[in-house]
Amino acid sequence: MSTPIEQSRPSPATALSGGAARHSSFSELFSDEVVTKALARDIELPYGAGKAVLITLDNGHDHNKPNTFGPGGLLELDAAIEAAKARTDIVAVAVTGKPFIFAVGADLTGVPKVENREQAHAIGKLGHDVFRKLGELDVPTFALINGAAMGGGVEVALHCTYRTVSSGVPAFALPETFLGLVPGWGGTYLLPNLIGAEKALKIIIDNPMNQNKMIKGPQVHEMGIADAIFEPADFVEESLRWAAKVVKGDITVKRPEVDKGEAWDQAVNNARFMVEGKLHGAAPAPVRALDLVAAAKDRTRDEGFAAEDDALADLMMSDTLKAGLYAFDLVQKRAKRPAGAPDKQLARKVTKVGVVGAGLMAGQLALLFARRLGVPVVMTDLDRDRLDKGVAYVHGEVDKLLAKGRVNADKASRLKSLVTGSLTKDAFSDADFVIEAVFEKMEVKQQVFAEVEAVVSPETVLATNTSSLSITEMASKLKHPERVVGFHFFNPVAVLPLLEIIRGEKTDDATLATAFATAKTLKKSAVLCKDAPAFVVNRLLVLFMGEVLAAVEEGTEPEVADRAVAPLGLPMSPLLLLQLVGPAVALHVTETLHASFPERFGVSEQLRTLVDAGKTEIYGPDFTIDPEVKKLFTGGGAPSSEEQILDRALCALAREIKIMLDEGVVAKPADIDLCLITGAGWPFHLGGITPYLDRSGISEKVNGELFHTEGLSALS
16 A cells, blocks of 8 residues: 655756757757647645646647647646746646547657657657656646546656546557557556556557557546546546645545565566567567566666666667558558548438348448447348348347447447348338448349349449459449449458448449548548459458468468468468458458469469368367368478468568559558558558568569658658
8 A cells, every 4th residue: 555656856957957959959850749738827726725736738729639749848848847846835736638638648750750869769868857757746746637648648647646537538548569669758667566567568568469459537547547537527626626635635545555576577477478479579669568567666766767768769760660650650641531532522421321131241230330320220131030130139239338338228229229120122212321241242242232223212322342342343234333332341340440442433423432431430441442353451361371371282281381470470370360251251252363363363272172171160279270170281292481481472462562553453552551450450560561571672572672662651
């Protein structure tokens, strides 16, 4: 049990040593910084507790441009803290953010321009020099976490003596290892010493590696990061009342004592096992963060912060960080401004959605449309039992959301009422958008669209979730082929952000604009693709998987072939991916690609045998290959090494990506990267497939040139 976090000796200087000089040296690097001001004002705490200084972080923009910390913002905060430090008439200092936003971390715009380790080290030290003052003042400090807090924003709060959090905080995270950095302004030292190594590593390692997962306000409190939690409506007022009671001694904050013995070491060891299992040494940042947390139990605050400075300096100069920032830029900027999207003013309003089919994918689509669009969604099928099961699946998923607290009872009831079923397509007569999710066969899909066209208006968008078939051919027999568009989701629909939008030869701008507007409302990352076989992700994944299967067919042990791509740190191995996709689906897409490009896409006879045998699982429950499957993976007398297989697969990808770009399947290499990151879980630390192929020398070896001849900043 303890009160405030360990108080260290005061910083030796009363102001930042050389702060102005540092700011000058950084000004060119961070010339685009939107400076976050630290607006300080005096307030009288309730209950006669005394006068306090309330610092509000505000960059002058609304919540769409969150507060960040660049050199200018850090010096603004430093000046406010120093002014408070000189006061003898105050009893506390509190820090909060502008509406909906506390602070979301460091301003990373200047990081790619950092030229040497000395500059990188100075950036880390500047953050520490400023933030640590909040934990070293003579009066208690309070972080009032009113909104989204990430990275450096979380670390500002950790430096304070106490923390309150709003129950409405939507996102709280230390995402640095996701990008290729470490929480380097106190996070790896202060957080484990506050809540213990196990819980701290969930925030520092587990969540970033799990699709950069965030936690919400209530979890921040439950984990012990915040000392008190209040409702959003009067959050600051209630926090200040609580702070007044702490200052007066009416409230004593009690925190569990952190176990710095075996529990700490075990938590670190468990995290190491997980990181190695997922990344196989492919990314240095999580390992470096683990090292810092491991050592934090015995270090002083000065030692912990100095170690973070060194780690930031090393990682900032790494290719991994450049790759991570490039990937981050893709999902934050390019994904929000899709290349080739028509004028959004052309989009038609969607007030009702039809879903053809009632299988698992159709159910996922129905739920997504109902949740995001908030409009009626009707599912159709020819079989009553199948239709009832489909609607029941959606209602069951809503019940799960209710149980998890993701929706309230009223919202759950409304969602269920929005999703209904019908045995006839007449239910689509007033739908503005109809998507099919039926058997992946051209004749079936053409028949479905013909039946739908007979009952809907000429402007109704007809979307197909096909994974590989031609949109143009699918629309060719319709009276209005211009309103057919590819709308390809990835499984699981609720998790993977990518939506490949495919324009057929006759798809008009109004249909395409409606598709992009709908994708945005669905909160998906849309990429415009040409109507080419298997579009982007499936074309590349099938090729990649095909090279591994070919090596098995030639005589390589399946375990060896499956391990070959481990150095990439992909979310799953090729054979696990084959199991997830399903051998039958993989075979169908492979056969589609083989028909179009027989010289580049072969069809594995072993895969065909696997499908004919009715096998759907490659691995057994013990994570070893099913013995019956392994018997089918036999033959061949020319086995390859893991290194040979990896090189072979990467060379095939480099060759195919160049062909796809020459064909205009997408606008830029960046779109290939965005598709694989958001649709296939391609790791952030690799920065996308094309930068990796450039760095590894594969691009030049195969194509004689780099994909990114102008560097990774050339995204437009």
